[in-house]
Amino acid sequence: MSESDCAVTLEMARAHGLSDDEYAKVLDIMGRVPNRTELGIFSVMWSEHCSYKSSKKWLKTLPTTAPWVICGPGENAGVIDIGDGETAIFKMESHNHPSFIEPYQGAATGVGGILRDVFTMGARPVANLNALRFGDPSHPKTRHLVSGVVAGIGGYGNCIGVPTVGGELTFDPSYNGNILVNAMTVGIAPADRIFYSKAAGVGNPVVYVGSKTGRDGIHGATMASAEFSQDAEEKRPTVQVGDPFTEKLLLEACLELMATDAIVAIQDMGAAGLTSSSFEMASKGGLGILMDLDQVPVRETGMTAYEIMLSESQERMLMVLKPGREDLARSVFEKWELDFAVVGHLTDTGRMVLTHHGHVVADLPIDPLAQASPEYDRPWEAPAKRPVIEAADVPAHDIIPALKTLIGCPDLASKRWVWEQYDHMVMGDTVGRPGGDAALVRVHGTKKALAMTSDCTPRYCQADPREGGRQAVAEAYRNLSATGALPLAVTDNLNFGNPEKPAIMGQIVEAVRGMGEACRSLDFPVVSGNVSLYNETEGQAILPTPTIGAVGLVQDYAHTAGIAFGGEGEAVILLGETKGWLGSSLYLRELCGRTDGAPPPVPLHRERRTGEFVRELIGSGQTASVHDLSDGGLLVGLAEMAMASDIGVSIEPVRSVPLHGWCFGEDQARYLIAVPQADAGRILELALRAQVPARVIGKTGGTDLIVEGAGAISVAELKQTHEGWLPGFMSGRTKGA
Amino acid sequence: MKAAVIVFPGSNCDRDVKVALEASMGHDALMVWHRETDLPPVDLIVVPGGFSYGDYLRCGAMAAHSPIMQAVKARADAGVAVLGICNGFQILTETGMLPGALMRNAGLKFICRDVDLRVETVDSPFTRCYRAGDVIRLPIAHAEGNYVADAETKKRLEGEGRIALRYASAAGKVTPEANPNGALDNIAGILSPNRRVLGLMPHPERAIAPELGGSDGKIMFDGLVEALS
Numbered sequence: 001m002s003e004s005d006c007a008v009t010l011e012m013a014r015a016h017g018l019s020d021d022e023y024a025k026v027l028d029i030m031g032r033v034p035n036r037t038e039l040g041i042f043s044v045m046w047s048e049h050c051s052y053k054s055s056k057k058w059l060k061t062l063p064t065t066a067p068w069v070i071c072g073p074g075e076n077a078g079v080i081d082i083g084d085g086e087t088a089i090f091k092m093e094s095h096n097h098p099s100f101i102e103p104y105q106g107a108a109t110g111v112g113g114i115l116r117d118v119f120t121m122g123a124r125p126v127a128n129l130n131a132l133r134f135g136d137p138s139h140p141k142t143r144h145l146v147s148g149v150v151a152g153i154g155g156y157g158n159c160i161g162v163p164t165v166g167g168e169l170t171f172d173p174s175y176n177g178n179i180l181v182n183a184m185t186v187g188i189a190p191a192d193r194i195f196y197s198k199a200a201g202v203g204n205p206v207v208y209v210g211s212k213t214g215r216d217g218i219h220g221a222t223m224a225s226a227e228f229s230q231d232a233e234e235k236r237p238t239v240q241v242g243d244p245f246t247e248k249l250l251l252e253a254c255l256e257l258m259a260t261d262a263i264v265a266i267q268d269m270g271a272a273g274l275t276s277s278s279f280e281m282a283s284k285g286g287l288g289i290l291m292d293l294d295q296v297p298v299r300e301t302g303m304t305a306y307e308i309m310l311s312e313s314q315e316r317m318l319m320v321l322k323p324g325r326e327d328l329a330r331s332v333f334e335k336w337e338l339d340f341a342v343v344g345h346l347t348d349t350g351r352m353v354l355t356h357h358g359h360v361v362a363d364l365p366i367d368p369l370a371q372a373s374p375e376y377d378r379p380w381e382a383p384a385k386r387p388v389i390e391a392a393d394v395p396a397h398d399i400i401p402a403l404k405t406l407i408g409c410p411d412l413a414s415k416r417w418v419w420e421q422y423d424h425m426v427m428g429d430t431v432g433r434p435g436g437d438a439a440l441v442r443v444h445g446t447k448k449a450l451a452m453t454s455d456c457t458p459r460y461c462q463a464d465p466r467e468g469g470r471q472a473v474a475e476a477y478r479n480l481s482a483t484g485a486l487p488l489a490v491t492d493n494l495n496f497g498n499p500e501k502p503a504i505m506g507q508i509v510e511a512v513r514g515m516g517e518a519c520r521s522l523d524f525p526v527v528s529g530n531v532s533l534y535n536e537t538e539g540q541a542i543l544p545t546p547t548i549g550a551v552g553l554v555q556d557y558a559h560t561a562g563i564a565f566g567g568e569g570e571a572v573i574l575l576g577e578t579k580g581w582l583g584s585s586l587y588l589r590e591l592c593g594r595t596d597g598a599p600p601p602v603p604l605h606r607e608r609r610t611g612e613f614v615r616e617l618i619g620s621g622q623t624a625s626v627h628d629l630s631d632g633g634l635l636v637g638l639a640e641m642a643m644a645s646d647i648g649v650s651i652e653p654v655r656s657v658p659l660h661g662w663c664f665g666e667d668q669a670r671y672l673i674a675v676p677q678a679d680a681g682r683i684l685e686l687a688l689r690a691q692v693p694a695r696v697i698g699k700t701g702g703t704d705l706i707v708e709g710a711g712a713i714s715v716a717e718l719k720q721t722h723e724g725w726l727p728g729f730m731s732g733r734t735k736g737a
Numbered sequence: 738m739k740a741a742v743i744v745f746p747g748s749n750c751d752r753d754v755k756v757a758l759e760a761s762m763g764h765d766a767l768m769v770w771h772r773e774t775d776l777p778p779v780d781l782i783v784v785p786g787g788f789s790y791g792d793y794l795r796c797g798a799m800a801a802h803s804p805i806m807q808a809v810k811a812r813a814d815a816g817v818a819v820l821g822i823c824n825g826f827q828i829l830t831e832t833g834m835l836p837g838a839l840m841r842n843a844g845l846k847f848i849c850r851d852v853d854l855r856v857e858t859v860d861s862p863f864t865r866c867y868r869a870g871d872v873i874r875l876p877i878a879h880a881e882g883n884y885v886a887d888a889e890t891k892k893r894l895e896g897e898g899r900i901a902l903r904y905a906s907a908a909g910k911v912t913p914e915a916n917p918n919g920a921l922d923n924i925a926g927i928l929s930p931n932r933r934v935l936g937l938m939p940h941p942e943r944a945i946a947p948e949l950g951g952s953d954g955k956i957m958f959d960g961l962v963e964a965l966s
Contacts, residue, residue, distance in 0.1 A: 154847050158878070159788040161749020245747050245791025337746065423849045423878040425940075426786075428753040431948045442948075557948060 008039050016043035022374055029368040037306045037354070037362045042369065044272035044310060045279060048533050051373040054499035055531045058512040062526045063519050068488060069527055070191070076117040076268065077187075078527025079194055080489045082553050086443065087191050088450055089123040092131070092184035092493040092549040094532035098239040099181040103148025108156040108242035110183045112314050115160065116268035119251050120317060122195040122258050123187025126427060127441045128157050130167040130183045131454040131493070131547045135176030137410050137729055142171070145179050147730065152242075153183070154421040159244035160251065163430050164422035165439035167454050168547075170411045174458075177537025182493040182530075184549040186452055188443060195258060197267040197277075199285035199320045199346055204264055206278070206289055206344040207326070209333050210250045210316040213274070214299035216240050217312025227498055227536045246315040246338070253336040254317065262325035269316040275309045277318040279352060283370035291344035293356040305354060305361040320346060380505035386463055389588075389597035391580035391661025397591050399635070399663055400711040404721050406632045406664070407639055409590045413725035431557045435644070437482040437628050442557055449560065451485030451552040457631065458543035460599035463584040465507040465544050469514025470602040474668060476550035477522050478628040481611035482671060484560040484618030485552030490519065492529040492548055497541025499533050507544040508533075515546060521604035522611075524550070561618045561626040561673075564645035568701040570625070571680035572649060574634065576610050576670030577603075577693045580661020586632050587664035600666050606692075607669040613690045614671050622683065625674040635663040635707070637672050642705050642715045643722060650706040651698030659710060674700060738965040740781040741767040743809065743825075745800045750786035750822065750942065757942035758783070761958035771803040780965040781818045782809055784825030786878070786940060796839065796881045797827030806832055818862050818965060819934040823879055826926070826936035835927055835936045836894070837886030843919025847880040851950060852917055854925055854939060855905035858898045861928050863935040866960030872909045873902075873953035875939035877917060882938040884920040884927075894927055901935055902926035 013023035016039055026034060026042050034042065044050060052059065064072035070087055071079035077091035095110025111128060118125050130153055135142050146169075157164045162185070199206075217240035257263060265285070267277040274296070282289045293308050303311075321329055326342060333340040347353075352369075354362040406412055419434040431449055432440025438453040455475040461468030473490065480487040492515060497504040519526055535542045554560055582588050583597025617623050625645075629637045642649050653662050675683055680696050687694035698708075706712040728734035740758050744751045751768065758766040758781075766783075769776060776782065790799035800806065806828070813819045813834055821829035829835045842848060851874050856867040867873065886894065894900050902925040906915045916923045918938070926937030941954030 151846075158847055158849075158880075159747070159749075159791065161787060243791070245788060245793065248749065248788075249746055420850050421847045423847070425849065425876050425878060425943050425949070426749055426753065428756055428943060428945075428949065433950070 008033055008036055013039060016040065017047060018043055022046060029365060035362065037309060038364055040306050040310050041275050041362065041364060044275055045369045046373050050272050050276055052531055053374045054376050054378055054533060055494065055508060056375050057377055058509055061512065062516045064525050064527065066523060066525045069525055072527050073529060075196060076120050078489060078491060079121065080527060081191065082443065082448065085191050087189050087194065088186060088551055089118050089121050089189055090184065090186040090491055090551055091117050091528035092182055092491045092547065093117065093530040094493055094495060095181045095183065096178060096495065096532050096535060099149055100179050102239040103145050104152035104155065105239055105241050107149040107152030107181050109240045109314055110181050111153055111156040112242045112244065112247050113270050114183045114185045115162065115247065116270065118185045118187040119254055120195065120266050120268040121189065122193050123189035124255060125162045125185050125187040126429065127186045127439065127452055128162050128164040128183065129452055129454050129549060130181065131456065132167065132169045133175045133180035133545060134171050135179065136173040137171050139176045143730060149181055150418050150421055156242055156244045158423040160248045161426050163424045163426050165424050165430055165441060166434055166452055169415050169418055172458060172543055174540065174543045177540060178535040178542050180495050180542065180545055182547045184454060184491065186450060186551060193258060195263060195266050197265055197281050197284055199265045199281040199287050201264055202287065202346050202348045204323055204346045205321050205326055205342045206291065206346065207319045207321055207329065208296055208316065208341045208343045209319065210338055211243065211246050211313055212297040212299040212339055213308055213311045214313045215303065215307055215311060218307060218310045227534045240312045240314050242314050249336040249338055250315050250317065253333050253338055257329055257332045260328060262321050262329050264320040264322055266317060266319045269318060271312065273310065273312045279366055279370045281318065281320060282352065282366045288347035288349035288351045288366060289344050290347050290353045293354055295341050295343040297339040297341055305356045378499055378505045379502045380509050381502045382506050382510055383465065386596065386598045389583040391582050391658040391665060394582045394588060395592055396658065396660040399659060399707050400713050402587065402591050402664065403635050403639060404713065405590055406586060406636055407718055408721035408725050410725060411586065412632055412636060414723045415726060416723060417726040417730060432483060432560065432562065436563050437479040438485065440483055440554065440557060440560060447556045449554040449557040451480045451483045451554060453479040454547060454549045455479060456545055456547045458545045459584055459595060461511055461544040461546065463599045465510035466514035467599050467601060468544065469511035469546055470518040470604065471599065471668065472546055472548045473515050473518035473522065473524060474602045474604065474607045475630055476548045477524055477607060477611055480550055480552035481614050482561060482626045482628040484615055485554045486615065487522065487524050487550060487552045489525050489527045490548050490550045492526055492546060494531045495535055495542060495545040495547065496533050497536045504541055511544055511546045518602065518604055522608055559619050559621055561624045563627040563641050564625060565641055565647045565674045565700045566625045568647060569677060570674040570700045571677050571696050572651065572698045572700060573673050573675065573680065573683060573694055574670065574697045575614065575673065575687065575692055575694050578634065578657060578662055578665060578667050578670065580657040580665035581667045582661055582665055585664060585666045587660065600668050602668045609690065610669050610671065610692050613687065613692045617673065622679065623673045623675045627672045629670040629672060630666065633664040633666050639705055639718050641672060643719050646715060647700050648702035648704045648715055649698055649700045650708065652708040738762055738781060738962045739779040740783065741769050741776055741779045742783045742785055743769050743771065743805055745771045745789035745803060747789045747791050748785050748787035750940065754783050754785045754822065754942040757945045757954065757958050760945060761955065761962045769805060771805050774804045774808060776808045776812060779817065781820065781961055782812060784819065784821040784828050786823030786825060789824055789828065797824060797831040800828045801831035810834060813934050816931065816933055820863065821936040822940055822942065823938055826938055827881065829934065829936045834934055835929060836890045837884055839881050840883040840885055841881050842883050848917050849878040850876065852877050852939060853905050853907050853915065854902045855909050855911060857900045857903055860898060861901060861932045861935060862961055862964035863957055864901055865964055866956045870909060872905060872907060874951050875941055875954055876943045877939050879938055882918040882920065884924045886921060891921060897930065899928040900924055901928050902937055
């Protein structure tokens, strides 16, 4: 008896992660009891990871259009117009569960997967970013996980030769059992050669290219849709193994074939491998596929239909070719020494029919699986609003020691140890390296550049998911604007706990609402995204973490700004309003050991107005020294500018706000800029006209950072503290904070 | 000057060096696929950086046996200039065109950053436009750049003035702190006995314009064009 004949029971369905209701729906759709292969296909297609069944209802509320959006969510990645016949294609995706189980391969294949999402659409990837969240530094696993994830990201990106130019790395005990690895790729493609996944042309050949199919990663998508228990390590066999060299060959071969007219549709095999790629292509085209699994290149003998369909082996693609172009395509893939196999053809039946060893092993209707997957309106409850904390009610610590504590704390310490392990210069177009507000990568052969950033402040999202959602988008907008780039669009990576719990579902609903408000208000549509739920271990959920990846455009990279001061004797101007907001701030957490209070509200209209003003100043060459203010507030931002330029600075605080609030408050919509003294008056006038609050707070020069009336510290000492923590922690010299 | 860039499966700095060459030459550089067995007449052959064949074996070990390398070797023996950058340097040592080997970095990690280098000899078509003792700044990006050679080889390299570049401080001092990868005597690049083959770990093609962080690499390519045209 073949495995496809063995009887499926309700218990088997449950073991495959299907609920009883879902299994009833399966029986209804099939009109009979499915066999094991068919059950496996239902289970991955309806997993949270592939079907977005808990989040779909809310994701639909996000703004996804703008005149410059060519393709929004629903394809492999989002596409935006960047002018002159070119487009930027980008997306962020999580690989959280696998990275916790096997950090190197989990992170590496996360990078590989997101790269494929981008080049499957015809783009040459030009930059990678990553947003990483780890547990408490003092947790026994944290060091091992940081080390493995960073090595895995570098191992993949460095080998394939795409620069890793930016990202984030922060710590919180809520990630002890569920780290977050969110990887983003940005590519560039000609506007008239974008490739989609919609199959067309009955009878057209369905072609498999890339690596052979092995037994790795079977049911990865299902694993990523369940909570972890203590035995997470036992799931190691569900983690895929990456081969960046093969991916490099696949990238070059695909781009070479894409320059011809051979391809009708193309889809990478990511989560749920051959199953989701074939269903997606057929479903979008309203067609069927007849596929012969004997033709699928396999790595091992004796693989069953179930294993072939559910394998998540990496570096594979599925294509529909124009009739008669098989030989041309074959020659390209043979040149790059990759497998190439015609595995089936398109039919007009609307059914997926799989044969193996001469027998039909699965026969499923495509639409009910791919489009009519379950969609839930899960019960949710909004979290209670937290009280606003006045700065005057927060203990005032000495300013300079407090600055030193903040600048050396795990979240704000320099991440040089990380990004020096990433090749951030390969491809020869990195004109804004890691360490600034946003990375800048030139559009090859032009004066234009893409600005890219990744942002989220999980502690704000925990305190108030709606405000946190707004803030994540606003901070991305601010970071792009600070380089002079016009913010164009975002990709979102929503990381949350178990959506079946109303409190967690409430976080999702509120965060998505907040993001939507900010995106609408800032003309900053969402063009792609990914959802990672069930980030819980033993009932402990992560902080809500809706990571925002964003892309902006600079017309001429000669007119951009960095965070370093331009020289000595410049005037430092603070843009935006400072009330000294300390609720949910880093100051409160690091200096007072508290995480309470409402987070800072995000004034979206001022955010937009101030961003526009800053971009105008940079674009007209009036300043090249700009830094956005966020975590740690004004004094941390100022210290970062001083450290980036090795130039001191002296500032005079205002008296209307408590000093510690003024220095470390995290009021939103603010920037610091430095300009020649002689220009300061004129720029204040321009700011007044633009209705942007502005004030000269000090001037650059010397070797120290001086807060008049509150003390001083040398820039060298700041640097030592700032640069020292992470290398010390990773080498085991310093304990976690 | 006519220049060819060898492309192996897994090369990833081939386009970067093509761009750098073309900026200095003013015309196209030729890209040569690893399966070719012959080279057109050229004045310079570049073996670029990357991860040839994935570098799953020793770095450069597979590429050293690819068909094109026989032709590269024959040309080098005939006096054609050959520049091996990063993985290209590893490949040249694996073919025996340059002595020694490149081991895992002492810190065991991949390192990508700018480094200061002291120019140790100007007697080569690659370094002729620098001045001896100049400190130049170029990026490195490698996990296996820890140069090793036996005592006799080291003595020969030194005696014949074939050490081209050493990792140094910004002031030009060759110190252990300035050594990013544990390389023997801070060696970053070496020449063949006839001084026509240079292998180096730093990437001159990444330092060809101020917006990329510096132009010290452009001096090398401009010098090659002058010397080989």
